[in-house]
Amino acid sequence: DIQMTQSPSSLSASVGDRVTLTCRASQDIRNFLAWFQQIPGKAPKSLIYAATSLQSGVPSRFSGSGSGTDFSLTISSLQPEDFATYYCQQYYAYPLTFGGGTKVEIK
Amino acid sequence: EVQLVESGGGLVQPGGSLRLSCAASGFTFSTYAMTWVRQAPGKGLEWVSSIIHSGGRTSDADSVKGRFTISRDNSKSTLFLQMNSLRAEDSAIYYCVKERQWPGDLDFWGHGTLVTVSS
Numbered sequence: 625d626i627q628m629t630q631s632p633s634s635l636s637a638s639v640g641d642r643v644t645l646t647c648r649a650s651q652d653i654r655n656f657l658a659w660f661q662q663i664p665g666k667a668p669k670s671l672i673y674a675a676t677s678l679q680s681g682v683p684s685r686f687s688g689s690g691s692g693t694d695f696s697l698t699i700s701s702l703q704p705e706d707f708a709t710y711y712c713q714q715y716y717a718y719p720l721t722f723g724g725g726t727k728v729e730i731k
Numbered sequence: 732e733v734q735l736v737e738s739g740g741g742l743v744q745p746g747g748s749l750r751l752s753c754a755a756s757g758f759t760f761s762t763y764a765m766t767w768v769r770q771a772p773g774k775g776l777e778w779v780s781s782i783i784h785s786g787g788r789t790s791d792a793d794s795v796k797g798r799f800t801i802s803r804d805n806s807k808s809t810l811f812l813q814m815n816s817l818r819a820e821d822s823a824i825y826y827c828v829k830e831r832q833w834p835g836d837l838d839f840w841g842h843g844t845l846v847t848v849s850s
Contacts (some may be wrong), residue, residue, distance in 0.1 A: 658837060660776075667826055667840040668768075668776065674836075711776055715835030718790045720766075720778035 626650050626714050630723035636731040641702045645726045647695045647712035656716035659688055659697045662725075663708045671710075672697060702728070733757040735827045735841030742847045747817050753810040753827030753841055760808035761785075764833035767801060767812050769823035770843075779825070780812065783833050790834070795821075817848045 627650035637643050647657070655675040660668040670679045672688035675695055685700040699706055707730055712723040739751040753765070767779040780791045780801040789801050800813040810827055824843040831838040 656835075660837075667842050669840065670838055673831060673838075679838075713776070713835075713837065715837070718781075718834065719792050720781070720835045720837075722776040722778070725775050 625719055626653060626717060626721050628712055628714055628721050628723035630710075630712055630726050632726060633724065634727040634729060636729045637702050638731045639702055639704060643699050643702055643728065645697045645710055645728075647690075647697070647723050649693045649695075649714055649716075652692050653714045653716035655691050656714055657688075657690070657695050658713045658715065659686075660711045660713065661706075661708045662711065663705075668711065699728075704730075733829065733839045735829060735839065737825065737827050737841045737844035740825065740844030740846045742849065743817055744850050745818060745848055747848070748813070748815045749817065749846060751812040751814065751825055751827075751844060751846075753812075755808045755810065755827075755829070758829065760803075761805035764830040765801075765803060765810045766828040766830055766835070766837060767810075768826045768828055768837070768840075769821075769846075770826070771820075771823040774823075777823075778835075781830070781834065782810070814846070817846075819848050822846060822848045 629648045657675045659672040662668045676688045709725045709727045734756045736754045766781040782789045782801045798816045802811045826843045827841040829839040
């Protein structure tokens with residue numbers, strides 16, 4: 625199975641900060657990587673697919689980068705509604721696997 | 732507007748069975764693969780099972796293989812998950828997810844249905 629490792633597991637940041645979350649795959653997954661946002665008590669929401677493609681309706685302050693084994697999600701200017709947990713997921717091969725998540729908290 | 736509405740969750744004893752349903756609307760259900768993902772309380776996301784648009788091919792996590800069966804009724808735009816021989820570790824919120832592309836490119840998530848396995 626492909627292991628997905630996210631870092632950090634949590635971070636504290638302020639509104640307006642630029643934050644970068646990272647995700648590493650245990651083997652080359654090309655660009656078969658997605659990012660999801662989950663607000664407590666809500667279902668996950670798609671942000672990024674194919675490593676860099678922005679889901680329709682998602683604000684442009686979110687961006688994804690990377691290929692192969694190393695990926696990142698950047699929020700250019702953190703907004704109050706962005707405080708949530710973020711998960712990466714590989715879909716290069718079954719079983720589909722998720723990272724453990726990064727919780728973004730208010731400083 | 733895409734909508735996925737799960738139902739069928741509840742409290743069941745270990746060894747029991749449940750059948751989850753997911754009613755889809757707002758898109759042409761029969762042309763998209765679908766997936767179930769679960770999340771234990773306070774934990775991360777775990778892929779459970781996927782099915783292609785026609786229903787002719789499925790894939791299951793090892794943790795549920797032989798116990799859970801994914802299926803679909805394209806005439807009713809409904810996805811199912813038959814869960815047998817349930818264990819305490821199957822307790823979770825179960826999300827129905829529309830795929831953008833097979834395999835595994837997850838797109839839109841339902842709100843989820845809670846399954847609790849306990850005596």
